[in-house]
Amino acid sequence: MRIEVLNISKYRTSARVGDDVPVVLPGALIGVCDGATDPRGTAVDGIGTGRLAALTVASAAAELAIDPDSRDMPAADLLGHLAGALARRTAPLNLEIPPSTTLALVFDCGDRWRFLTLGDTGIRINGTEVLRTDKLIDDVSTHARIAVFRHLAGEGPATDATEAATRRAILLGLDNAVAEGVIAGDVAENVIDATVRALKLDDHRAPVTRFLRGGIKTQFEFSNDPDSPLGFDTMNGNTPRRGDYVDVSRPKAQVQSIEIFSDGYPAIPDAVSLEAWEAVFAKAEAEDVHKIGAYATVKGSTTDEFFDDRTVIVVDRL
Incomplete structure (x- = not known):
């Protein structure tokens, strides 16, 4: 198995880290947590609250995945475990906006892979099957x-x-x-x-x-509001209540490739490679740098920043 990771901050100078946190534990867990950038720029001990949330959840997921039995925990219990870890870290801070993150996790369960996503950080299996949840x-x-x-x-x-x-x-x-x-x-x-x-x-x-x-x-x-038409599930210390997650398993024998990617990529390439993902990104920057056309997003790029952090992990079965 070959695992390749690309993690690039939205800050073009790379002087500041972004809010995407990849985690790679071969034989246990591979994933990406994409922290939500606080619109007020809030930081805790020099770390933006989006990155704080992503680091906390990624660490909790890694600790959980060390135990093989925990990788089969029911999705609701697993998400509750991660939410609890985030709440214990952030609730005492009494922040006006709760730090939050998406997640896309792939657990190694012996003869099968388990794929779990919450939010718009996605997973693609065999270059065709995409797992993620967008929000209105x-x-x-x-x-x-x-x-x-x-x-x-x-x-x-x-x-x-x-x-x-x-x-x-x-x-x-x-x-x-x-x-x-x-x-x-x-x-x-x-x-x-x-x-x-x-x-x-x-x-x-x-x-x-x-x-x-x-x-x-x-x-x-x-967030985590099951009644609002604009509601969405996220990992922010409260238990997700809408069921807006994906939890599926596939036999390893049927999986040739796995890609895990954050929403810093405004489109999905046809090919399975880091180079293909970067080519799609470069095309979007060249054709729609302000992200108001074919690659419309919540933010555009500037001379100082890309429109978002971007992370992709490519796993190939050799």
């Missing part, structure tokens, strides 16, 4: 961000300042953008209307409006 609230953020970006860019070329202002508007909310004079009140309402129409969310206008006005800094309010 990200689609809402993305549509609104593109509308704000295009408004601010106007007829002129977009700049890093355009991206910075757009990020601030989406992260801290449209109400904040209006208060700071970045956009007018009617523009904010038009952005909300356009997002509702584009995603056919007329029946859910109230939560969409509340979210966009408050910004991504309020996104945690929808």
Whole structure:
């Protein structure tokens, strides 16, 4: 078995680490945890809270996987175990936004692989079968961000300042953008209307409006909420309650390759290799650097930062 890992920070100078944390324990566990960057920039002992969450959960998963019997733990119990570890680390900090992370874990269970994902960090088996869970609230953020970006860019070329202002508007909310004079009140309402129409969310206008006005800094309010249309399961110290996870097993004899990847890759390549993943990334950067077109995401790239951290692990059966 050959295992290759590529982990690249969103900061182009690599002077700062990102929020993706890969974990590789051959014979036990291979995975990626992608911490959610705190929109307020909160850090604990010099570590961003997204990375703190990812490190904590990755460490807890590794410790659990050392025991072969634990690799067969029911998914709800396993996720509860990881949530408990994160809560013990972060609850005493009394942070306004709970540190959170996605996860994509592959457990070695002897004659089979067990695949467990929570959130949009994904796994691809044999170059064809993709396991991951996307969330509607990200689609809402993305549509609104593109509308704000295009408004601010106007007829002129977009700049890093355009991206910075757009990020601030989406992260801290449209109400904040209006208060700071970045956009007018009617523009904010038009952005909300356009997002509702584009995603056919007329029946859910109230939560969409509340979210966009408050910004991504309020996104945690929808986490692990089984009732909200914008709800999503995440690992933030509270027990995931929506069932938004994937838990499947495959006989090892039927698995030739495994790829585990974070959402820093805006598309999935056809081929199975680190080079193929990087080629897809480079294509997106060249064709849609602002991430408002074919590779639309919640953030765009700038001269200082890529739009997100990116990590891919490729496992080949030799």
